[in-house]
Amino acid sequence: xxxxxxxxxxxxxxxxxxxxxxxxxxxxxxxxxxxxxxxxxxxxxxxxxxxxxxxxxxxxxxxxxxxxxxxxxxxxxxxxxxxxxxxxxxxxxxxxxxxxxxxxxxxxxxxxxxxxxxxxxxxxxxxxxxxxxxxxxxxxxxxxxxxxxxxxxxxxxxxxxxxxxxxxxxxxxxx
Amino acid sequence: xxxxxxxxxxxxxxxxxxxxxxxxxxxxxxxxxxxxxxxxxxxxxxxxxxxxxxxxxxxxxxxxxxxxxxxxxxxxxxxxxxxxxxxxxxxxxxxxxxxxxxxxxxxxxxxxxxxxxxxxxxxxxxxxxxxxxxxxxxxxxxxxxxxxxxxxxxxxxxxxxxxxxxxxxxxxxxxxxxxxxxxxxxxxxxxxxxxxxxxxxxxxxxxxxxxxxxxxxxxxxxxxxxxxxxxxxxxxxxxxxxxxxxxxxxxxxxxxx
Numbered sequence: 331x332x333x334x335x336x337x338x339x340x341x342x343x344x345x346x347x348x349x350x351x352x353x354x355x356x357x358x359x360x361x362x363x364x365x366x367x368x369x370x371x372x373x374x375x376x377x378x379x380x381x382x383x384x385x386x387x388x389x390x391x392x393x394x395x396x397x398x399x400x401x402x403x404x405x406x407x408x409x410x411x412x413x414x415x416x417x418x419x420x421x422x423x424x425x426x427x428x429x430x431x432x433x434x435x436x437x438x439x440x441x442x443x444x445x446x447x448x449x450x451x452x453x454x455x456x457x458x459x460x461x462x463x464x465x466x467x468x469x470x471x472x473x474x475x476x477x478x479x480x481x482x483x484x485x486x487x488x489x490x491x492x493x494x495x496x497x498x499x500x501x502x503x504x505x
Numbered sequence: 506x507x508x509x510x511x512x513x514x515x516x517x518x519x520x521x522x523x524x525x526x527x528x529x530x531x532x533x534x535x536x537x538x539x540x541x542x543x544x545x546x547x548x549x550x551x552x553x554x555x556x557x558x559x560x561x562x563x564x565x566x567x568x569x570x571x572x573x574x575x576x577x578x579x580x581x582x583x584x585x586x587x588x589x590x591x592x593x594x595x596x597x598x599x600x601x602x603x604x605x606x607x608x609x610x611x612x613x614x615x616x617x618x619x620x621x622x623x624x625x626x627x628x629x630x631x632x633x634x635x636x637x638x639x640x641x642x643x644x645x646x647x648x649x650x651x652x653x654x655x656x657x658x659x660x661x662x663x664x665x666x667x668x669x670x671x672x673x674x675x676x677x678x679x680x681x682x683x684x685x686x687x688x689x690x691x692x693x694x695x696x697x698x699x700x701x702x703x704x705x706x707x708x709x710x711x712x713x714x715x716x717x718x719x720x721x722x723x724x725x726x727x728x729x730x731x732x733x734x735x736x737x738x739x740x741x742x743x744x745x746x747x748x749x750x751x752x753x754x755x756x757x758x759x760x761x762x
Contacts, residue, residue, distance in 0.1 A: 344547055351545050372545055377553035458535065492531065
């Protein structure tokens, strides 16, 4: 009986993963600017979701997974496991973006990730939740564990920084 | 006066913005075209999740067990002195036999104390007895010194009979170390309890193995007690120092361990 219930829960969890994995990996990539780290974070977040699946199955497992990703990224950053330079342009992205053979799709992705590199970790999370997930300010505040006013401030600052981004301005003129 | 702030120190302002700021479009498109196939290994995720769940369960069990231990210890400490304690029994005439002294002094009227094992102390000329007896729902155990220069004294502890001893299968509980230095500074005794058909217990500490015979606890026929005298060199201070505890039945077969 219990085995049968476990099988049902596993089936539901599989459906949830299949339906949300692309979104969550892209969200994590926007946060980390690195697909490898993004996949690690998402994998770990899914494991946590599965560990609490009986409690989460009727609620919002994707929101829980997003919180795990944001917290996991922050902890990783705090512990210094993964150092990043948020304001310096990644040489990798710069090289790839200027390489002639790079596809248009990669160039667009690289431009977005490079632009997000100029933001702080919280700004990136707020922007991704607002503009990628279309969450309201209150929902973002709940997920990030901060006040709604802080979310507005954070998003405002992020927008200001992105507007001043020279690469984006250059690309805007080019297009 | 300079308006500059120290580098690295971020000033945090929070203020309300007009609604139109919230809906301002982002200069970059986060929904960029992406043909990559982004997937995770679901089976690996589920296996990792199961491991997490198991660890949580184990951790919760350990925390609950620790809480029970703390509550038990607190309850034992707060219990009335007559039922808890380590106490010195008043001296009796030296002509009193060991057993009669123990029965009258420890177990009370009609009670009977069993001497699990005895040990002579050459320096003081005294004999120490590891003893146990039943006192209502409790089991008492300790050491008694009824001869020699220190006169009669005993140190014992009483506690509710461990529920593990109610098991239908043979059970051996780890011995509890009694290191009352006023009785014998060098050699602590470890006294443990068993239930079921257990005739002998073998314990291992700091690489040394010690055997002890099991004797029945009076008034509690299903419960037996054993005592191990541990040399001072092994530095035993608690039950946790025993790395292996094996019980043997009357035929010499291992029944628990």
